[in-house]
Amino acid sequence: MEKQFDFLFKLLIIGDSGVGKTCIIFRFVENKFDPCFITTIGIDFKIRTVEIGGRRIKLQVWDTAGQERFQTITATCYRGAQGIMLVYDVTDEKSFKNIPKWIQKTQELSSPNVQKMLVANKCDLEKQRQITRERGELLAQDLDIRYAEISALSNLNVEDAFATLTQDVLNNYVCSTAEGWATLTVEDTAKQPCCAL
Secondary structure, three states, rough: OOOOEEEEEEEEEEOOOOOOOOHHHHHHHOOOOOOOOOOOOOEEEEEEEEEEEEEEEEEEEEEOOOOOOHHHHHHHHOOOOOEEEEOOOOHHHHHHHHHHHHHHHHHHHOOOOEEEEEEEEEEHHHHHHHOOOOHHHHHHHHHHOOOEEOEEOEEOOOHHHHHHHHHHHHHHHHHHHHOOOOOOOOOHHOOOOOOOO
């Protein structure tokens, strides 16, 4: 039986309640937008397979509740995540100011080499915007992580953000494997390109 994918990666979407995490996931996985989603209770995940550099990558995209009362439930989601999107709403100052809290959670609960991306959602709401692109970019620079501005509503940059994060996860996996951090079968090793650090 032929393999249906070359790699399986777990991506985690975190951030305050109401920033659009569920809408982002539905836009990416099903190319749909529904403004009437109810707040996520606990955890959920969706699956999508993408192709990057000729490799089929199966992504488990985990949706987490942003409310404080669910934090103990969602803490287990961090284990095994290779990529994390930290999402804020450009029209909500508090969601932006809470990003350091979410970063601290990732440092406490996830692998030290997890790939991270700061994601500014709802950039279609330009008139209600409270967080400028420059502030977002500066925070991402301070955190030494990637930055993306997206809109789940208009489907602006959603694919690109996931493709970039997935590529970073793949590159990190290949490089960590070359350094002996992970184990691959002989068949998989033959397919891996060289990487320089």
